[in-house]
Amino acid sequence: STLENHPVAAAGAVREVGIAIIGSGFAGLGMAIALRRRGETDFVVLERADDVGGTWRDNTYPGAACDVQSNLYSFSFAQNPDWGRSYSEQPEIQAYLRKTADRFEVRRHCVFGADVTSARWDDAARRWLVATTAGEFRARVLISAAGALADPTYPDIPGLDSFAGTVMHSARWDHAHDLAGERVAVIGTGASAIQVVPAIQPVVGSIAVYQRTPAWVVPRTDHPVKPWMRRLYRVVPRLQNAIRAFLYLFREFLVIGMAKNRRFLKPVGKLARAHLHRQVRDPKLRKALTPDYTIGCKRILISNDYFPAVAAPNAELVTAGIAEVRPHSIVTRDGVERPTDSIVLATGFHVTDLPIAGKICGRDGRTLADVWSAGMVSNRSATVAGFPNLFLLVGPNVGVGHTSMVYMIESQVAYVDDALQTMDAEGLAVLETTPEAQEAWRSLIAEKSKGTVWLAGGCASWYLDEHGHNTTLWPDFTFRFRRLTRKLDRENYVGIPAVPAER
Numbered sequence: 387s388t389l390e391n392h393p394v395a396a397a398g399a400v401r402e403v404g405i406a407i408i409g410s411g412f413a414g415l416g417m418a419i420a421l422r423r424r425g426e427t428d429f430v431v432l433e434r435a436d437d438v439g440g441t442w443r444d445n446t447y448p449g450a451a452c453d454v455q456s457n458l459y460s461f462s463f464a465q466n467p468d469w470g471r472s473y474s475e476q477p478e479i480q481a482y483l484r485k486t487a488d489r490f491e492v493r494r495h496c497v498f499g500a501d502v503t504s505a506r507w508d509d510a511a512r513r514w515l516v517a518t519t520a521g522e523f524r525a526r527v528l529i530s531a532a533g534a535l536a537d538p539t540y541p542d543i544p545g546l547d548s549f550a551g552t553v554m555h556s557a558r559w560d561h562a563h564d565l566a567g568e569r570v571a572v573i574g575t576g577a578s579a580i581q582v583v584p585a586i587q588p589v590v591g592s593i594a595v596y597q598r599t600p601a602w603v604v605p606r607t608d609h610p611v612k613p614w615m616r617r618l619y620r621v622v623p624r625l626q627n628a629i630r631a632f633l634y635l636f637r638e639f640l641v642i643g644m645a646k647n648r649r650f651l652k653p654v655g656k657l658a659r660a661h662l663h664r665q666v667r668d669p670k671l672r673k674a675l676t677p678d679y680t681i682g683c684k685r686i687l688i689s690n691d692y693f694p695a696v697a698a699p700n701a702e703l704v705t706a707g708i709a710e711v712r713p714h715s716i717v718t719r720d721g722v723e724r725p726t727d728s729i730v731l732a733t734g735f736h737v738t739d740l741p742i743a744g745k746i747c748g749r750d751g752r753t754l755a756d757v758w759s760a761g762m763v764s765n766r767s768a769t770v771a772g773f774p775n776l777f778l779l780v781g782p783n784v785g786v787g788h789t790s791m792v793y794m795i796e797s798q799v800a801y802v803d804d805a806l807q808t809m810d811a812e813g814l815a816v817l818e819t820t821p822e823a824q825e826a827w828r829s830l831i832a833e834k835s836k837g838t839v840w841l842a843g844g845c846a847s848w849y850l851d852e853h854g855h856n857t858t859l860w861p862d863f864t865f866r867f868r869r870l871t872r873k874l875d876r877e878n879y880v881g882i883p884a885v886p887a888e889r
């Protein structure tokens with residue numbers, strides 16, 4: 387096991403490291419690769435699971451796939467000429483991440499089975515004390531790449547605990563359990579649900595989809611990549627780069643342009659309505675599937691088989707709210723009781739209330755969750771005042787609904803890496819952002835979010851926190867984010883030089 391690579395941690399002693407990275411999804415791997423590429427080796431990647439991959443390792447539900455094209459949804463420095471489909475499925479993305487981790491020799495830095503239970507800044511020692519289920523670490527720098535779609539949300543439905551059948555979250559699929567022939571309930575109609583439902587509908591006995599809010603769904607232009615195209619990508623890598631650039635620009639200008647100017651969303655709404663009309667003949671069902679909020683307010687979903695699956699003879703769309711779960715059934719508020727063998731919770735993730743934030747404790751003893759109780763704030767989406775030498779990847783306002791998260795992650799990795807190199811160049815023991823910089827970033831985000839469909843579209847979504855603020859999405863073009871985070875904004879940081887012994 388990897389623990390054998392880390393005998394000190396295994397023996398229970400505290401292990402000293404330069405940098406501790408939490409998580410080995412796209413962000414953690416991207417950071418680790420950046421460090422290795424410039425010859426930095428004094429770091430560990432603390433991973434709670436037994437493999438790299440993050441959300442792509444965890445989400446193995448039937449039908450799991452990405453809704454950003456593979457040519458764009460990959461590292462810029464590690465293009466994959468072998469993608470089998472234009473939009474990849476989960477196993478292929480996970481295989482890509484594993485292969486990339488091996489190619490850049492990241493695995494030797496990984497400590498698997500290391501779930502971070504707490505991370506505390508020791509101001510006297512100028513170190514992060516990181517407690518994990520695989521031992522303790524003392525790190526000069528802590529980089530949290532724990533992910534925003536990492537910890538599943540379990541709904542607070544009366545009686546759910548008393549259910550006698552199988553309950554599984556889409557992000558924690560129970561592959562040992564066979565749903566064939568069963569009466570299955572799927573709760574939720576987000577991006578995960580619309581992939582699960584068509585994948586299991588043909589094999590289950592019956593499927594009831596519990597919908598609280600209908601989703602806007604547009605056609606999916608997915609297709610297998612022809613073998614000659616893959617050969618061509620190998621011979622002419624620039625071609626793949628060109629396609630990637632085209633996809634990037636298309637999504638950037640068309641899609642985010644729409645979010646910022648809702649007039650442009652009208653044709654997309656028309657497309658989605660026509661898609662529904664074409665796929666669902668029954669007017670009653672069609673009406674129940676028609677959203678009443680502006681398209682784009684929640685993530686726009688793409689699928690060609692969700693509506694046909696819901697309209698199938700063994701499927702039922704349940705729109706009455708759930709009143710309670712009983713040991714063998716689900717009862718809705720209209721009094722109807724549906725016998726149920728298994729429940730699939732496609733109910734999303736803790737995004738605005740990240741569990742890792744409750745575990746990271748800053749200089750004055752307050753956790754990130756305490757500091758963020760009125761909403762997540764940061765400077766450049768990467769650093770927080772009161773948390774010296776802490777960097778966040780996929781932290782506040784980095785999410786994007788319209789394009790590839792990998793682009794945002796690469797922007798963030800470059801920023802953090804520049805900060806680390808600045809610390810080395812200036813001989814700093816401590817680097818900490820200022821409350822003023824944080825406030826400026828917060829107001830920039832608030833300003834750019836004004837009037838967007840996410841705030842004004844008339845829906846509730848995980849994009850907004852409980853106070854109705856956008857603390858998750860980057861509300862502008864992603865190249866602007868890259869420009870703003872290209873280099874460390876040194877003027878927004880206080881640095882404390884290291885005494886010679888600390889260097």
Ligand code: N01
Nearest residue numbers: 451452453541574575576577578579598599685732733734
């Ligand atoms: O989760 P969600 P998700 N009772 O939070 C419903 C990414 N992703 O896992 O809309 C009843 O979007 C909830 O209802 P409502 C992508 O970024 C990408 O589907 O709040 N229902 C909603 O319908 C995505 O946005 C891909 O009224 C309850 C659903 O559960 C993000 O992950 C694939 C409920 C949750 O939807 C999350 O998607 C999958 C309750 N108590 C995921 N609580 C691709 O790239 C919640 N719901 C394709």
